[in-house]
Amino acid sequence: MNIKLLLSDIYWVFWREIKKFLQQKARLMMVVIQPLIWLVLMGNSMSGLTRNPQAAQMLGTGNYLDFMTPGIMIMTALFGGVFGGTTIIWDRRTGYLNKMLAAPIYRAAIPLGKLLSIGLQTVLQALIIVIIALFLGVHFKTGIPGVIALLAIAGLFGIIMGGISLSLSSRIKSMETLMAVSNFLTMPLMFTSNAMFPTNAMPAWLKGIAMANPVSYAVQAMRTISTQGWIWHDILPALAALTGIMVVLVALAIRLFSKSVN
Amino acid sequence: MKTIIEAQGLTKVYSGGILAVDNVSFSVNQGEIFGFLGPNGAGKSTTIALLTTLLSPTKGTATINGIDITKHPYQARLELGFVSQDLAVEDALSGYNNLRLQAGFYHLSRTEVHDRIAEVLKMVDLTGRSKDKVETYSGGMRKRLDIACGLIHRPRILFLDEPTLGLDIQTRREIWKYVNTLREKNNMTIFLTTHYMDEADSLCDRIAIIDRGVIKTLDTPTALKEAIKNEVENPTLDDVFLHHTGKEMREDFTTKEESFKARNNIRRARR
Numbered sequence: 122m123n124i125k126l127l128l129s130d131i132y133w134v135f136w137r138e139i140k141k142f143l144q145q146k147a148r149l150m151m152v153v154i155q156p157l158i159w160l161v162l163m164g165n166s167m168s169g170l171t172r173n174p175q176a177a178q179m180l181g182t183g184n185y186l187d188f189m190t191p192g193i194m195i196m197t198a199l200f201g202g203v204f205g206g207t208t209i210i211w212d213r214r215t216g217y218l219n220k221m222l223a224a225p226i227y228r229a230a231i232p233l234g235k236l237l238s239i240g241l242q243t244v245l246q247a248l249i250i251v252i253i254a255l256f257l258g259v260h261f262k263t264g265i266p267g268v269i270a271l272l273a274i275a276g277l278f279g280i281i282m283g284g285i286s287l288s289l290s291s292r293i294k295s296m297e298t299l300m301a302v303s304n305f306l307t308m309p310l311m312f313t314s315n316a317m318f319p320t321n322a323m324p325a326w327l328k329g330i331a332m333a334n335p336v337s338y339a340v341q342a343m344r345t346i347s348t349q350g351w352i353w354h355d356i357l358p359a360l361a362a363l364t365g366i367m368v369v370l371v372a373l374a375i376r377l378f379s380k381s382v383n
Numbered sequence: 384m385k386t387i388i389e390a391q392g393l394t395k396v397y398s399g400g401i402l403a404v405d406n407v408s409f410s411v412n413q414g415e416i417f418g419f420l421g422p423n424g425a426g427k428s429t430t431i432a433l434l435t436t437l438l439s440p441t442k443g444t445a446t447i448n449g450i451d452i453t454k455h456p457y458q459a460r461l462e463l464g465f466v467s468q469d470l471a472v473e474d475a476l477s478g479y480n481n482l483r484l485q486a487g488f489y490h491l492s493r494t495e496v497h498d499r500i501a502e503v504l505k506m507v508d509l510t511g512r513s514k515d516k517v518e519t520y521s522g523g524m525r526k527r528l529d530i531a532c533g534l535i536h537r538p539r540i541l542f543l544d545e546p547t548l549g550l551d552i553q554t555r556r557e558i559w560k561y562v563n564t565l566r567e568k569n570n571m572t573i574f575l576t577t578h579y580m581d582e583a584d585s586l587c588d589r590i591a592i593i594d595r596g597v598i599k600t601l602d603t604p605t606a607l608k609e610a611i612k613n614e615v616e617n618p619t620l621d622d623v624f625l626h627h628t629g630k631e632m633r634e635d636f637t638t639k640e641e642s643f644k645a646r647n648n649i650r651r652a653r654r
């Protein structure tokens with residue numbers, strides 16, 4: 122294997138995805154508007170909660186938006202990443218996939234380049250959320266290094282979801298089916314996590330599920346960083362678990378893709 | 384004359400059990416325009432997919448400029464350019480960026496990329512429009528850009544799968560002109576498929592008539608027509624086709640995917 126060529130192939134697949142992403146004006150608008158709506162709406166409707174001292178204690182912060190911001194970052198990563206596989210199905214339909222495959226490029230470069238672009242898109246979206254959050258008065262306790270860590274975790278999570286989606290898209294050939302399966306996956310992942318409600322406020326059975334849900338690890342680590350500080354024994358295990366999951370899913374995505382194109 | 388493509392017993396059975404290409408053997412000479420003529424579903428695209436290493440044969444193999452496609456697919460890819468029947472250009476990017484991307488996929492060095500892109504743009508007369516987004520192009524321009532993409536690495540052999548599908552007759556003639564120039568000026572070998580009789584007749588040096596995965600006959604258009612002169616007066620390729628397959632060309636799309644692509648192509652080409 123020639124690493125230089127592999128990296129070059131990944132770069133060009135990535136370049137294509139990013140160029141296309143930046144051309145989609147409507148999608149870029151959504152990237153800004155969606156988190157804005159979430160933050161403003163949720164922040165307003167839930168702010169009453171934090172006036173209740175008991176609730177404030179459960180949230181671990183006196184500001185619901187402080188609590189909510191990492192959750193929204195992950196939610197955006199979740200919905201962004203999980204549709205990553207649709208680009209493969211689209212490329213297969215338009216014939217662009219064959220165009221790439223007829224070229225002397227490494228097969229693995231196609232899923233890797235796409236995942237990388239999903240990662241970067243997620244980071245950009247997370248950054249926009251941070252900026253909006255700052256305008257709405259959210260406080261990030263660990264400052265700029267903390268924000269960078271938040272972006273990195275969001276990116277990692279985007280790649281995890283992209284890995285699931287790309288793996289599925291090697292088997293599922295229809296856009297509609299992939300969308301349906303993705304929705305079927307994302308909704309429960311979201312609502313059985315601590316992204317919007319603190320686990321302490323959950324019934325015991327849900328709490329059990331929430332603790333095992335990878336979405337919760339990511340959100341928990343991010344929430345610790347943004348509202349409490351560098352509490353490493355909280356952050357590191359979550360990061361290790363997320364990295365492990367990512368490696369497995371990226372490998373799976375590459376394997377299934379390579380098999381699907383023989 | 385040098386043989387540049389040599390197919391020996393190429394066979395493809397799809398996973399559903401469909402025998403798409405059935406023990407096909409033929410050879411293509413360097414510098415000729417070789418046509419695969421057959422109705423939809425005959426196995427033309429599958430044959431091209433096998434020769435361009437997009438699919439691996441169930442049985443048999445082929446060599447491209449002496450390179451065995453099953454043993455050395457990577458090397459074979461460097462020798463060939465592939466232009467699919469799907470009009471696979473990126474609408475959201477400029478013509479230049481479509482070519483830039485293609486140059487990246489073929490590992491062209493940064494120093495030569497710009498000249499090479501200018502070279503292929505000139506070949507298909509798109510130099511003036513290269514900075515515009517492809518979504519502003521007409522159907523014929525898109526096809527020419529797609530062909531330019533296939534030429535970026537100066538391949539020895541260009542595979543064109545139904546290069547004029549969905550284009551109007553004027554634009555089709557225009558594409559023929561470019562294909563002819565490629566062969567004449569660059570001594571390129573061109574392997575194309577078509578289900579248009581007139582295209583095969585006026586463009587190809589030799590034609591293989593393929594139906595249901597089998598090559599029925601293979602010769603120059605003139606010789607094919609000569610051969611049935613006793614049966615039909617002033618035979619056309621239509622008569623040749625009828626003679627060898629026992630039927631007229633049919634215009635049906637065999638799979639859902641195929642018809643989606645065809646509709647998509649025609650829609651895009653009409654713009």
Ligand SMILES: Nc1ncnc2c1ncn2[C@@H]1O[C@H](COP(=O)(O)OP(=O)(O)O)[C@@H](O)[C@H]1O
Nearest residue numbers: 397401403422423424425426427428429637638
């Ligand atoms: N991916 C596929 N899976 C199963 N069958 C296929 C596939 N692609 C094509 N076929 C079938 O193989 C046959 C030949 O198709 P194709 O090579 O596309 O024909 P042509 O290009 O001449 O129209 C058809 O019966 C078609 O339905």
Ligand SMILES: [Mg+2]
Nearest residue numbers: 427428468545
């Ligand atoms: Mg075809």
